[in-house]
Amino acid sequence: MCLEDIPIICEIEQEAFTTPWTSAAFYNELTNNQFARYMVMDSEEGVLGYGGMWIIVDEAHITNIAVGKRHRGKKLGERLLREMQKTAVFLGAARMTLEVRPSNRIAQALYEKLGFYGVGVRRGYYTDNQEDAIIMWADLPDSKRTLNNLQGN
Numbered sequence: 001m002c003l004e005d006i007p008i009i010c011e012i013e014q015e016a017f018t019t020p021w022t023s024a025a026f027y028n029e030l031t032n033n034q035f036a037r038y039m040v041m042d043s044e045e046g047v048l049g050y051g052g053m054w055i056i057v058d059e060a061h062i063t064n065i066a067v068g069k070r071h072r073g074k075k076l077g078e079r080l081l082r083e084m085q086k087t088a089v090f091l092g093a094a095r096m097t098l099e100v101r102p103s104n105r106i107a108q109a110l111y112e113k114l115g116f117y118g119v120g121v122r123r124g125y126y127t128d129n130q131e132d133a134i135i136m137w138a139d140l141p142d143s144k145r146t147l148n149n150l151q152g153n
Contacts, residue, residue: 003027006023008047012050012066020062033054037055037087038050039087049077050065050080051067052065055093060095060096071076078114089140094141095137097138098135098136103143109130113136115138115139120135129133
């Protein structure tokens with residue numbers, strides 16, 4: 001992801017989240033956060049989705065992942081998350097974490113499919129409606145077989 005992607009990323013953010021990040025937040029992530037790693041999924045049509053994470057020591061914390069509204073239902077989110085897991089392993093992460101709304105069953109099913117499991121709750125985490133967040137973790141063993149599995153092979 002580069003600075004030129006921020007406007008389209010913000011459009012996807014608006015479609016996907018009730019409390020979207022601002023362009024300033026993404027700018028800060030890309031220019032000032034040494035732990036941040038962001039990627040876009042693009043095609044001839046342009047940017048289809050994006051994902052971001054922080055790599056801190058041996059852990060990856062997913063900050064955002066979203067696919068544009070017209071591209072949903074095509075397993076692009078799964079492909080994007082697999083790529084994020086692969087990248088995290090390459091960068092030395094052994095585990096990955098994220099927060100998800102209890103009401104977002106579609107996302108939870110995807111995360112569980114890719115090895116995430118719930119470990120706790122952050123009470124009142126989401127500022128728009130004080131909804132709790134489910135804390136999920138996935139182990140990312142560093143092996144060729146795991147990388148192949150993350151690629152969907």
